[in-house]
Amino acid sequence: MRELLASGFGEVAEPASESETNAPQTAGISAGRVVGPVATMAVTNKPPAQGEKVPEAQRQGELQRALDSLEQTAEQLNQQAKTADPTAKDILQATAQLVCDGAVRSRVSQLINDSGATAEQAVWDAFSEVVIRFDSAGGKLAERACDVRDIRARVVARLEGRELAGIPTSDKPFILVARDLAPADAAQIDPKTCLGLVLGECGPTSHTAILARALGIPAVMNSGYAELHDGQRVLIDGSTGDLVVEPTDEQAEGARTAPETSASVDFSGPGATADGIPITLAANIGWPQDVPVALANNAEGSGLFRTEFCFLNRSDAPGVSEQEAQYAQVLRGFEDKKVVIRTLDAGSDKPLPFVTIPGEENPALGVRGYRTSWRSPQILEDQLRAIANAAAQTGNSPWVMAPMIATVEEADEFAKLARSYGLKTVGVMVETPAAALCADELFEVVDFVSIGTNDLTQYTMAADRHSGELAHLGTPWQPAVLKLIAMIGKAGSRTGKSVGVCGEAASDPLLAGVLVGLGVTSLSMAPQAIGRVGTALAKYSLESCRKAAQLALATSAPDAAKAAAEIALQA
Numbered sequence: 001m002r003e004l005l006a007s008g009f010g011e012v013a014e015p016a017s018e019s020e021t022n023a024p025q026t027a028g029i030s031a032g033r034v035v036g037p038v039a040t041m042a043v044t045n046k047p048p049a050q051g052e053k054v055p056e057a058q059r060q061g062e063l064q065r066a067l068d069s070l071e072q073t074a075e076q077l078n079q080q081a082k083t084a085d086p087t088a089k090d091i092l093q094a095t096a097q098l099v100c101d102g103a104v105r106s107r108v109s110q111l112i113n114d115s116g117a118t119a120e121q122a123v124w125d126a127f128s129e130v131v132i133r134f135d136s137a138g139g140k141l142a143e144r145a146c147d148v149r150d151i152r153a154r155v156v157a158r159l160e161g162r163e164l165a166g167i168p169t170s171d172k173p174f175i176l177v178a179r180d181l182a183p184a185d186a187a188q189i190d191p192k193t194c195l196g197l198v199l200g201e202c203g204p205t206s207h208t209a210i211l212a213r214a215l216g217i218p219a220v221m222n223s224g225y226a227e228l229h230d231g232q233r234v235l236i237d238g239s240t241g242d243l244v245v246e247p248t249d250e251q252a253e254g255a256r257t258a259p260e261t262s263a264s265v266d267f268s269g270p271g272a273t274a275d276g277i278p279i280t281l282a283a284n285i286g287w288p289q290d291v292p293v294a295l296a297n298n299a300e301g302s303g304l305f306r307t308e309f310c311f312l313n314r315s316d317a318p319g320v321s322e323q324e325a326q327y328a329q330v331l332r333g334f335e336d337k338k339v340v341i342r343t344l345d346a347g348s349d350k351p352l353p354f355v356t357i358p359g360e361e362n363p364a365l366g367v368r369g370y371r372t373s374w375r376s377p378q379i380l381e382d383q384l385r386a387i388a389n390a391a392a393q394t395g396n397s398p399w400v401m402a403p404m405i406a407t408v409e410e411a412d413e414f415a416k417l418a419r420s421y422g423l424k425t426v427g428v429m430v431e432t433p434a435a436a437l438c439a440d441e442l443f444e445v446v447d448f449v450s451i452g453t454n455d456l457t458q459y460t461m462a463a464d465r466h467s468g469e470l471a472h473l474g475t476p477w478q479p480a481v482l483k484l485i486a487m488i489g490k491a492g493s494r495t496g497k498s499v500g501v502c503g504e505a506a507s508d509p510l511l512a513g514v515l516v517g518l519g520v521t522s523l524s525m526a527p528q529a530i531g532r533v534g535t536a537l538a539k540y541s542l543e544s545c546r547k548a549a550q551l552a553l554a555t556s557a558p559d560a561a562k563a564a565a566e567i568a569l570q571a
């Protein structure tokens with residue numbers, strides 16, 4: 001477990017072994033170093049007061065009150081989504097759908113009609129049952145439990161005619177401290193005043209983490225968050241997970257005290273190192289609506305179009321023409337820029353009812369990604385046909401790649417199939433250690449690879465990518481992960497083929513330098529991260545990137561790898 005850097009926070013008690021057990025867990029969630037005063041988020045999640053049993057004659061009216069409140073809450077979230085940042089918009093819309101969940105409405109109706117519960121109590125109990133189910137399921141669903149708790153608080157507050165306390169407001173920059181942020185609160189974060197985030201419970205891929213990275217707000221997860229209080233000065237480092245209370249000037253040196261402004265990110269592309277070696281900087285997208293956001297952030301195209309996002313709420317398979325329309329919109333939007341379309345990556349934390357089978361014992365190691373095509377070959381064929389049609393329709397010829405490849409045979413099989421549809425540039429994602437270890441052989445059958453560092457890290461370190469508790473293992477700075485990336489980079493250089501990174505690692509400006517030094521030729525990330533990564537890369541020479549990579553590879557821990565890279569890249 002990482003040690004918490006603390007002065008006056010989480011005081012260390014003797015004996016030493018006990019202090020280790022009691023030390024708060026801490027992890028970096030979103031890169032960047034900032035120092036500022038704490039503002040804590042008020043706790044609003046309190047159960048309603050026990051009411052009298054509702055007489056039978058009034059139960060219909062009571063049910064209507066509950067249903068109205070659910071609908072109004074969903075409507076408020078949908079309204080908020082209209083003006084939100086694109087990442088927040090998707091999260092808010094998904095939350096609004098949870099509010100209207102049919103099973104919850106039936107349970108509320110049952111509790112009121114059969115047991116005479118008040119609307120407040122019925123709503124509280126129905127959502128609490130969902131919270132318990134999500135919490136006990138663990139992983140991604142456990143992260144959604146926070147959203148359900150927030151919905152519960154919102155609907156009950158509306159029924160009681162109360163306002164919920166949201167994000168603290170201040171005209172001075174502050175570091176927000178909370179257990180976790182519900183989507184509706186996270187969407188309210190103003191990057192002009194919110195300098196950083198300290199979260200008590202937050203997995204590296206939770207919605208708050210994704211949003212923080214998209215907005216460029218440094219964030220750490222620290223289980224000792226509740227000990228912080230308003231006005232205290234703290235230093236956080238979102239790369240290392242360090243948190244220092246009342247830091248000395250020396251400790252705080254170089255940390256930002258004001259939010260990043262567009263003036264501090266002066267980047268208009270294209271991506272290149274200080275000595276002019278081009279490194280394509282592209283955007284990860286999930287829907288056609290993301291294209292204008294990508295372009296506004298100077299993306300040189302998309303290095304990862306997660307097509308499964310277009311169909312997450314579908315129970316039936318989308319037809320060829322429906323898919324073609326979506327892909328054509330993306331290809332047209334990017335005009336002649338490069339677009340890498342990934343075929344459906346269904347399964348594990350992204351189940352698609354029309355292709356995945358529920359109830360798999362261990363879905364992260366199950367039939368996911370490319371493997372689903374063994375069960376449903378027609379779905380992959382339809383998708384390839386739709387991509388080929390969209391290419392013909394728009395004149396923009398996409399690159400296409402398959403997710404979750406573990407063997408060279410799979411890569412070969414996919415490449416042959418994709419080429420049979422006239423798709424010219426075919427690749428695979430490297431997300432498994434098996435694929436990384438066979439990088440040389442992979443390049444014999446495909447035109448390019450793209451490294452999915454989120455899954456590659458999870459499978460290399462055997463640490464669930466959604467686990468906050470294992471975040472210290474689940475970082476791409478782990479030397480074992482860097483060694484695998486080095487193997488892929490070398491194989492790419494030998495063949496002159498493109499090696500991309502499209503996992504979260506690409507959005508860390510320091511790690512980006514190391515990746516380039518390891519042989520990576522393109523980086524694809526959340527659009528909002530492009531400016532920071534581009535600005536950083538423009539300061540590094542290829543030689544310093546190579547030096548950073550060499551030094552990082554020679555370390556035995558993520559912190560040491562970062563420190564080594566910092567020295568090489570800031571020299």
Ligand code: PEP
Binds near residue numbers: 306451452454456502
């Ligand atoms: C990855 O695994 O790094 C990746 C980009 O794929 P996803 O995050 O969609 O699993």
Ligand code: MG
Binds near residue numbers: 403431452454
């Ligand atoms: Mg992946």
